[in-house]
Amino acid sequence: MDLVNGILSNKTITVPVFAWFIAQLIKVFNVILVEKKLDFTKFISSGGMPSAHSSFIVCLSSVVGKTRGVESVEFGITLAVAFIVMYDAAGVRRAAGKQAKVLNQLIFSTDKKAHLDEKLKELLGHSPFEVFMGALLGIVLGVGLG
8 A cells, every 4th residue: 555655646657647647638628629529539549639748758857857956867867758759759650650641542542452450540649739739738737736
């Protein structure tokens, strides 16, 4: 029980998880507002607005900066990881999503279809704006709740 209490009282765990939860919940509400449908799969899917990856890691960095100080080694490490995660979300995973879209078009538009069990997932990464908004959400929640 001490382990559970220790985890639940550790703001470097609970606040970033809360930031991730809020970011994913915003995605569900975005689908409700824009597409007029309820789609809970958006709660666990990647891609979309805002970036939950960015929200989580920037929130962690903000909490660490607030509790340990921005001059600490821990803050430096979390900030470096945050930049890597955000670069990956807006760069590498977004490029992979664009490639999946092109491959899906090629495969499903020809007469001779290649064998593919399902369409490739196209919404993998984020636009820079989605990453920025996720990071902003992470900063606000990390500084506010950390």
